Amino acid sequence: MCRDYLRPALLIFVSIAIGVVGWSGHVLLLPVALGFPLLWSISRTRLVAALVSAGYFLAASRGLPQGVAAFYSSDIWPGLLLWLCASLSFVAVHTVLWTKNSGDRPFRYLLAAIIMSIPPFGITGWAHPATAAGALFPGLGWWGLGFMTAGLAGLVTRIWPAVAITFAGLWLWSAASWTEPGLPNGWLGVDLELGASLGRDAGLHRQRDLIATVRNAASDGARFVVLPETALGFWTPTVARLWMSASGDTDGTVIAGATVLDAAGYDNVLVAIDRKGESSILYRERMPVPGSMWQPWRSWFGESGGARADFFANPVVSVGASRAAPLICYEQLIVWPILQSMLHHPDLVVAVGNGWWTEGTSIVAIQRAAATAWAKLFAKPLVIAFNT
Incomplete structure (x- = not known):
């Protein structure tokens, strides 16, 4: 017994x-x-x-x-x-x-x-x-x-x-014989330690601090500077004009997380701002965090709000002469986004996140480990940018 x-x-x-x-x-x-x-x-x-x-x-x-x-x-x-x-x-x-x-x-x-x-x-x-x-x-x-x-x-x-x-x-x-995935030539991921204020503090002072961070990175030779998820906050015409006007002072392209809001809900995105002063939405997150972000049940009751899930959309994006496989936060913990991206033969993997809320846990470390493992499997350079 x-x-x-x-x-x-x-x-x-x-x-x-x-x-x-x-x-x-x-x-x-x-x-x-x-x-x-x-x-x-x-x-x-x-x-x-x-x-x-x-x-x-x-x-x-x-x-x-x-x-x-x-x-x-x-x-x-x-x-x-x-x-x-x-x-x-x-x-x-x-x-x-x-x-x-x-x-x-x-x-x-x-x-x-x-x-x-x-x-x-x-x-x-x-x-x-x-x-x-x-x-x-x-x-x-x-x-x-x-x-x-x-x-x-x-x-x-x-x-x-x-x-x-x-x-x-x-x-x-x-x-x-282990080595970490290499960083693509001319790319730099910037980790931040701004806590819960990143993406929530929409003030001019915060935006100027981020612009200064990008300028410092570009002055060191980076042609593509990656900032974490939601780094720019809400992507509004005012924020876009500020960043586009500042882009002429650098030789690099900024790739940063932002939120695009409309009457039906919002998209968790990556935007690109190049040195010509042009901006575009580069990537829309395929799988936001269920529950806290993605709330499909709202539509069942005629309500709006929540993040949209694009599931199988935009598996790779073009950045300059390269093709990148973007992974925003939660997408690093699940399987199909990275495998779908690899079917399209990207040149590199870009993994961003905003993990201030994970303090005291291993969640961000697990995200980094998973992104590293997939990049190593497919021999792809990896760019990581997290806020904690």
């Missing part, structure tokens, strides 16, 4: 540990997440598989309750509710597709992995083990993703020890 309870308890404990360590914000620890498929496959009942899935996902996304509480300046209960609700899709998919039949298990797990990669379930498809492909197969691109897929299938079969040993060897080799 004791053994009947000890084994499930041990599997759940290990799944929590895997979620904590694998998603700690260090790119070379991402392969630890590959332990989840193994634990899922050796669960003896559907209930244990559900609890293992819940333990892994809740541990991996453990920063959400505290982050939501900080974002809304509220107590922790709304964050806990969102945390539990977000886990439902992950747990439901892996519970429904679990099977005792070892012959069907690889196909069932791969189906679960695919479902959690694309909408609608992929909208909350955080902590996807496939993200570790960049740490194990750097530079191999789609071949590396294929090897990872085959390895995930192998981990849920009886040959899992051989697969695990192979992955461990690749992991050690990669760690021994």
Whole structure:
């Protein structure tokens, strides 16, 4: 009787540990997440598989309750509710597709992995083990993703020890020779430490400070300067004129986050301002944060507001002579935006975020690690700009 309870308890404990360590914000620890498929496959009942899935996902996304509480300046209960609700899709998919039949298990797990990669379930498809492909197969691109897929299938079969040993060897080799993705020539990402005021302080003084920051970067030789998400606040004609008039004093192009507001809602965007004094909306976020930004249920009740999700729009954008794959904040945590962008053969990845609300959590570190892993997998230079 004791053994009947000890084994499930041990599997759940290990799944929590895997979620904590694998998603700690260090790119070379991402392969630890590959332990989840193994634990899922050796669960003896559907209930244990559900609890293992819940333990892994809740541990991996453990920063959400505290982050939501900080974002809304509220107590922790709304964050806990969102945390539990977000886990439902992950747990439901892996519970429904679990099977005792070892012959069907690889196909069932791969189906679960695919479902959690694309909408609608992929909208909350955080902590996807496939993200570790960049740490194990750097530079191999789609071949590396294929090897990872085959390895995930192998981990849920009886040959899992051989697969695990192979992955461990690749992991050690990669760690021994690891280098961070390079910065594209002439590009610079500017990290800011302006807290919650970034994007909310629309005063002239703040805009001039940002312009001075860009000028300093351009004077050091940067031709493309990237500022974090929502750095410019609301993109109004007045703000546009200010930045366009200032652009003639620099030799660089500014790429910065902003918010475009209209009667129906708003878009979280990247705008580009070049040295000729011309500006344009470069990119509209494909997947804003569900709940806090993207609120599709408003339209069901005839209400407006919330951020628009463009889902599969603008996977790559042209910046000068280069093609960039932009990822704004939440898009770095899920799978389909980066893979859709890579289908269009970009020259570099641009990852921006505004993570002031994540203080005390590992969320920003996880975003950076995920963006780094995908850039390494496809051998793309990476530009990162975050505000904390």
